[in-house]
Amino acid sequence: MLSAFMFCMTGDALAQAGSLKPDKLTCEYLVDPLGIDTKSPRLGWTLSSAERDQVQSAYEILVSDNPEDLQRQKGNVWATGKVSSARQNHIEYEGKALVPFTRYYWSVKVYDRTGVPSAWSAPAWFETAMLDATDWKAQWIGDGSLQPEKDEDRYQNDRMPLFAKEFTSAKQVASARLYISGLGYYEAYLNGEKVGDHVLDPGWTTCRKQVLYAVYDVTKMVTKGANVAGIMLGNGWWNPLPFKFFGRWDLRDYQQTGRPCVKAELHIRYADGSSQKIITDETWLTAPGPIIRNNVYLGEHYDARLEQPHWNTTRANKKRWKNAVNTEGPAGMLTAQMQPPIKVTKVIRPVKITEHKPGIFIADLGQNFAGVARLKVKGPAGTKITLRYGEALFEDGSLNMMTTVATQIKKGGIKGGPGAPETAWQEDSYTLKGEGTETWSPRFTFHGFRYVEISGWPGKPSVNDIEGLRMNSALPRNGDFACSNEMFNKLHDVIQWTFLSNVFSVQSDCPGREKMGYGADMVVSANAFMYNYDMANFYRKAVRDFANEQRPLGGITEIAPFTGIDDRGYGDLSGPLGWQLAFPYLQKQLYLFYGDRRVIEENYQAVQQQITFLQSQAKNNLFYWDISDHESIDPKPESLSASAFYYHHVMLAAEFAALLGKEEDHTKYSKLQEQIRRRIVQQFHVPGTGRFDIATQAAQLFALWYGLSPEKESSLNVLIQELERHKQHVSTGIFGTQMLFDVLRENDRNDIAFRVANQRDFPGWGSMLGKGATTLWETWRLPGTVYSLNHPMFGSLDEWFYRSLLGINPAAPGFEKVIVKPQPAGDLTWAKGSYESVRGKITSDWKIEDGKFTLNVIIPANSTAEVWLPAKENASVSERGKAIAVQRYEKGYAVVNVGSGSYVFVIR
Template sequence: MSDPRTVRVDAGAPRGSDIVASARPRLSWATETDAPGWLQSAAELELRRGDDVETSSVAGRDSVDVPWPFAPLAPREHVELRVRTTGADGATSPWSEPRGIRAGFLADGEWDAAPIAHAAPDGPAQPVLLRTEFALDAGVAAATLYATALGAYQVAINGTDVDEQVLKPGWTPYRERLIHETTDVTGLLRDGANAIGVRLAGAWATEEYGFRDHARRVYGEQPAFAALLVVEYDDGSELRVRTGPGAWSSHPSPVTASGIYAGESHDARRELPGWSEPGFDASAWTPAAPGPELVVPEARTSPFVRRIEELPVAEVITTPSGATVLDFGQNLVGRLRITVRGAAGDTVMLRHAEVLEHGELGVRPLRAAEATDHYTLAGAGEETWEPEFTFHGFRYAEVSGWPGEFDPADVTAVVIHSDMERTGWFDTSHDLVRQLHENVVWGLRGNFLYLPTDCPQRDERLGWTGDIEVFAPTASFLYDVRGFLDSWLVDLAIEQVDGVVPFVVPNVLDADPTPAAAWGDAATVVPWVLAERFGDEEVLARQYPSMVAWTEAILAIAGDRRLWEGRFQFGDWLDPDAPPENPFKAKTDTDIVASAYLFRSVDLVARAAERLGHAADAERFGRLREEVREAFLAEYVTPSGRMVSDAQTGYAVAIEFGIAHDAQRDALGARLAELSRRGGYLIGTGFVGTPIIADALSSTGHVDTARRLLTATGNPSWLYPVTMGATTIWERWDSMLPDGSINPGEMTSFNHYALGAIADWMHRVLAGLAPAADGYRALRIAPTPLEGFDHASAEHLTPYGTARVAWRREGDDVAIEATVPPNTTATVHLPGAHDEVEIGSGVHAWRVPAPASPPSPGVVSLESPLADIVDDPEAYAALAGALDGGEPGSSAPMLRSIAWVPGRDLGEAIRMRTTAVQFDAVAAALGELNRERGLAG
C-alpha cells in the first residue's frame, strides 16, 4: 500500500457508538500509507446532512482534535462524515468510509421528565420494577430514548432490553451532575400498543459510605428513575412519552436486595413473565411515587460499561473445611452467571474473594462488604441467572446450596468494566516482568468502571485521587482513557471546595475536604497527562480554573515560606517500612513530599498558562515556581547533594519533578542509587516514590540500578507478588505474606493499580517508545537493552496510527525495529550512540553492538564487602540459601535489615546475627560458588 488511505475517523463518541455529547464535536482521523516520511499537507472533510452535503478544508498537518468546521449539530440529528487527505508529495487518499455521527444531547429546556420511584418500599435501597404503556400511529421515522437514574437501571421496550450496558448511568456527584443515556430505539417500537419496563436498583446512589460505624447513605434512601422518549413521525410530528405522576406504575422486583458492597439477592419465584410488554395485566401494580428532585442530566461523554469477557472455572477446590470453591485463575471484576436446575425455593449462595488463606476463602480484606449473591430458584427446569446491579472483585467464589450434582461448566465469570479501546501492548523475554505487566493491565481493567477506583472488592471502591494521579500516564498508554478521565475530571472540579480537592471523587467521605499532596494534585497532573499523551488541549483549557484553584489553595497554606509543611498528609503512602497500622509513616518526611508537589502543581499551572496563552498567569506562576524551588532546595537539600530525609522518595521527587538544579542532579542520582543498593535492591518507596524511582535512576545514569529494582523477587519488590501467584497489582507490597497469610493490616487489597505505574517506565525506557510531542505528534525512540533481557517491545495505537519499537539480542548485536505512524516524526537515540537522529514515518531497522556485559564476578567470601555481595546476584542467592537452612525465605527479614555498603565486610555484618552453624554454612556456600566459577576459595 503506497497510496494513502484515510482510516479511523473519530468524533469522540463512546466505543461502539455514534452518539456524541457536543454540538461541535472535535474531529480526528489517521492515514495509512507505506510512503516513507509521509506528512499531511491538507485534508478535506465532507459532511452529509440528509440530502445536503457540506465540505471544509484543513491546511497543514492537523489531524487530531480538529475543531468542528460545520454548523452545529441539532439534537437527535444524524449526519455522516468522511475525510480524505493529501500528503506533501501531492498524493490524495480516497475518501474514508462514512462515519455516522448522532447528536446525543438535548436542547436547552427540552428535558421535562419528572423522576419516579417505588410506591411502597419496605426498606431502604429497595429494587423496583416500573412500567407504562402508550400507543403509536403508523409512520414512525425515528425514536430516541433519554434516560437516567439516581441508582442503576435497565429499560426494556416491548420485552427487549434497549442496549447491553451495565449499571448505567454510573456514578457521578448526583446532586450536581447526572448522566443520561441516549439510545436509538426505533427498531423496538411497533404500530399500536407499546410498553416500557424499567428494572431499577440503588447501586452507588443508596450505598452506605464511610469507615467502620461512620458509614452512612449520602444521596438518599431509595433509587429513582427519569426518562423522555421522543418519537418522530415521517410527517414531522412528534410524540413524547415521559416519566411523571399518573401514567407509570411500580411493583416489587424479583431482586429482593441489592448493594454494591453486599451483593444481590434474586427470587425467581417473584418473576413476572411479560411484564414489560403491552397488554400485561398490571392491576396489582401501584401508581409510581414521585422521586426526589434531580438535576437536569447531561449526555454521556465517558465510555459505556459492558460485559467484556467471560472466563470458565479453572479449578474446583474442596477447602479444608469442606467448602466448594471455584478458582477462575485470574483476579477480575464482574460477577458470576450460573445455570442451575432444582426445586422451587432452593437457594444458591455465591461468596466472592480475591485470595485463599490457608486453603479457605480469604474474606477478611473485604471488611464490611459481604460480596455475596443469592439466587432462589423458581423450579422451572433449567434456570440461568446473573446479578444485574452489583459487581465484585474476585478470583475465587465459594458455592453453597447448589441443588443436585455440581458441574463447573454451569458457572462462568463475566468480566465487566468501562469499554475503552486497548491501545498499548508490551512484551519481553523476562517471564516475571511480562506477567507483572499483565497484572497491571488487569488492575486497570478492574478499577476503571465508570470512575478510577482504588479497589473493586471491599467496602470502599472509591475514586481515590492519589491512585489515578500516579497511574494516569500508564493508563493513557494501555487504553484510550480520554473520555473516561475527561468525565471524571468534570466531577473533580465539581467536588472542589475553595479549590481543595477531596480525597475521593465523587466525594462521599467529607463535606469539608482536607488538602493532601499527591492526592489533590490530581487536579493539575491528570489534565496535563491528557494533554501530553492525547494532545487534548480542550480538557486542559476546561480544567484550567480547577488547576489554578487547587494551586492557589496550597500556595495559601505554604505562605511566604513557600513550603507546604506541618499539615495532615498521606505522604509516601505504604512505604514498605511503615507499620501495617500506620501506612503514612514513611521514611521520607511528609513535608518534603508536600512541598515537592507544591512545586509540581505550580510548575504545571505555569506551563498550562503559557500553552493556553494566559500570559499574566504564566509570568506569575513561573515566578512562584522559582520561589518554591529555591525554598525547597534551601530547606531540604544540602550543598553536597544529601537530603534531610535520606530516603529514596525524597531524591526521586527532587530529580523527576525538576526541582533540582542541573548541577545537583548527578549527586542526587548517585545517592539515590546508593540508597537502592543499601536496601538490597528491594523496594523502599510507597505511592509517591514508586512510580518515579526508575525514571529518576535512569535519567541520572543509573539504569542498571533501576533494572535491579525491577527484577528483584524478594519481599518487597514488584515481582514478589508475581512469585506468589498474583494476577493483579497488590495494594501493599506484602498484601500476602510469604507463609500464605494475609497482611495483618486492616487495609489490604489484591487489586490496586497504583504501584503498577512502573509499567510506564517499561514502555518508555525498557522498550523505548515515548511521546516527544503532545499526542505522539513526534515520538522518542530510545530502547534500553538491559542485562538479563533478550528482547522487549512496546506498541501503542497513537491518534496518528500504530507506533512500535522492538529490540532483540542477536549474537553480539542488538537488532532494533521501529514503526513511526504517518504524519509524525521521531527522534531516535540508539544504544551506545552519542547523537540522536531524526526520522519520518515508516518502518525502520538498525543493528548496533550489544552493550558490554558486566565483568565476571570475582572470588567471594566472608571478607567480601557487603556491596560486592549484593551486586553479585549469585553470591547473594548463595548467602540467602545458606541462611535459610531448608526454610526458604526465613532469612529475608535479617537480610533486609542489613545496609549493603562498600565499607563493611560480610562476616562482620552477619557474625552477631547468626549461629555458628549458619555462619559456617555461609562460608561453605560461598566457597562452593567460587569452585563452580573456577576460582580459588
C-alpha cells in the same frame, strides 16, 4: 525538542498522488458516536501512507445532515474549504448550529506534503442527543416509596421497582432511540429484550452537579403494533445504605441521595416523516420486583418467587400495578455519557470446586478480578443459595473475605453504625422459584474476588454450574508489549487484570473494599493506563468528577466523587496534596497523550482557585504533612513530598497559563514556583552531599524527579547507594516506585531499573507472583486480612515496559513528535510492542542476535521521530542494508531523525 532537520533515506521516492489517506474518523474521540451533547464537537482522523516522511499540508471537511449531499461532496451544514494546516485532531466544528436528535454525516480530504489531495474519506457520522436542558420532555419518576426513618431499618428488605409503559407503533419505523438515566442503576427493556449491553449504568457522578444518560439505537426492537418499554432500577450510589466508611464517614452526608428514579425518552421516527415520543411520566405503571436488597458493597439478594411474569411484554397482567409518581430527582445537569460504558468483558470458568465443609463449597476461578458470579441451578422453590466472595483462602481452605469487606467494617473492629452488619461481607443470594433450570447473576452490584463460597446449593455444584463475569469500563485497547523475560510478560498480564478490575466509570483503588476514585492512584498509574488503553474520555470524566467536588475555598478532594474521606488534608474537606494533584495532573497528561487543550481551558479557573487555596495553607512556601509515599517500606519523607506536590501544582498552573496565552498568570505562577523550589532546597537539601531530607530512596526520588537538586549527580549517587543498600530492591511506595523508573530512564541507568524490576524475592513484583498473585497487591508484603490484593498503584511499572524497554515516548503533545529510545538491559534479547496514538500506531520491535542490534520502527504519517540506537561511535549503523549518516552520538546512542514510515535499523 526534536531537530528540524529530517534526514532522508536514500532511495526514497517523492510522494505520489493520493499517497496520504485519512482513516479512523472520530468525533470526541469516538467512532460514529450515537449521542453527543456538545454544540461544538471536535473531529479528528488518523493518516496512512505507503510513503515515508509524509505530512499533511492541508485538510478539507464536509458535514451534512443527510448522506446524499455528502455523496455529492456537498457540506450543507459545514464546508471548511481547503485549510492549510497539519492539524488532524481536535478540529472544532464551526458550521451551522447543530440540531438535537440529528445524525450528521461527515468526510475529510487531506493534502500531502506536496499539496496533492487524497480522495474523500469514507463517510463517518455523529448523532446529537439533548443539546439543552429544555430538550428533555420527560420527568423523573419513582414508585412513591419513602425511605425508612431509622437507619437500622434501611438494612431490611426493600424491593426494587419495575416500571412499564405500553405503546402502539402503527407505521414502518425508520429509526428509534432511547435516552435514559436511571438512578442508582437501571436496566431497560423493549418487548422483553434487554436494551444494549451496558451494566451498572449510568456511571457514578456527583448527582447534585451532574448525572449521566445513555443513548441506544433501538430501531430493530420496536415492532409494529403493541409494544412495552420496561425499566428495572437498583440503588447504586444514589440510594446507599447508611453504614459508615471506616466507621466514620456516611456517604449521605456528602452526596445527594434519594429513592430510585428514572428519566427516559423513546423517540421513534417513521418512514413517512412523522414521529412519536414516549416519555417517563405518571402514566407509566410500577410494581415491586424480585430484587429484595441491593447495595454496591454488600451485594444483591434476589427472590425469583417474586418475579412479575412477562412484566416487560404485552403478556403481563398488570391489574395490581399502580401509576408511577413524579419525583424531584437529582439536582445535577443531565449530560451524555461519553466514557466507555461498563460491560461484561470476559466469562471465567472455575478451575475447581471443593467442599470445605458439608454443604459449603469453594469455587476457585483461578484469577482475581472484578464482577459477579453467574449460576445455573435446578431445585425446589424457596431454596436459598448464598454466595460470598473473597480474594484469598485461609490456611484451612475456608474463604478469606477480610481483604474485601466494605471499608474495614469487621466483627470485633470498626463498626458501621446502627443496623450495619458486624462484618460487611460481599454477599449475594438467590432464592429459587422451582421452575426447571434457573440462570441468574446480580445486576446492580459488583465484587472483587477470586473465590466464591457457595452455601445452600441443592446437591453439589459442578464447574459447569457457576462462572465469573468480569466487568469493567470497556476501554478500547491501544497498546501491546512482550519481551524475552517471561516474568515481565506475566507481570504485564497481571497488571492488565489489575487495571481492568479498577475501572467502573471511576478509577478505583480496589474493587472490593473501597471502590472509590482516589486521586493518587490515578496520578501514579495514568501513564501506564494510557499506554494500554484509550483513556481520553474516561480521564476527561475523572477531571470533571474532581471539578464537581471542588471545595468552596478551592481545595480538591482526596476522592471523586467525594465520600467524605479527607485523610491528612488541609481543611474545608480538601485532600492531601498528592491526592489533590490528580486534578491538574490528569489535565496535563490528557494534553500530552492526546493533545487535548480544551480540558485545560475548561478547568483553568478551577486550577487557579486551587492554587489560591494552597497558597493560603502553605507555611512560608512549604507544607508539612501528607499521606506521602503510601506503603513505602522506608519511613516516608512527609514534609518533603507535601512541599514537592505543592511545587508540582504551581508548575502545572504556570504551564497551563503559558499554553493559554495568559502571560500575566504565567509570570505570577513561575515566580511562585521558583520561590517554592528555593525553600525546598533550603529546607531539605544537605549541601555538598546530594542528600535530601531523610535520604531514603523516596526522598532522593522526589528531589530528582522534580529537578529540585542543585547537585543532581550527587543526589543520583545517593539514590543508587540506597538501592545497593537494599540489594537492588525497592523500598518505595505509591509515588516513589513510579518516580524510580522515570529517574533511572532519564539518567540512562536502565541496568539498575532492570535489576530492581527483575527481583524474585521480597520486596518486589516477582515476590508477589511467587506467592500466587494474579493481580497486584496494595502492599509489598502479603496483605493477610487487611490490605487489598487487587490494587493498581504498583502497576506504574507497566509504563517502564513501554517507555524504557520499547522506548516509545511523546516528545510533543499528541505524539506529533516521538522519541523512540529502547534501553536494552540485563539478559533481555528482544522486546516488541506498539502504542496506538491519536495520530496512528507507533511500533518498536528490537532484538539482539549474532552480535547485532536490530530495531524495527513504524512512525505514523504526519508525525516525526527521534530514534536513539544503542551504539558506540565506531559502530556500523545501517537502515535496510544501507549505511546512514548519524546526526549525533550521545550517551552511548546514535541519534537519527526520521519522518513517518517503516524503518529497519541495524547496529553492528
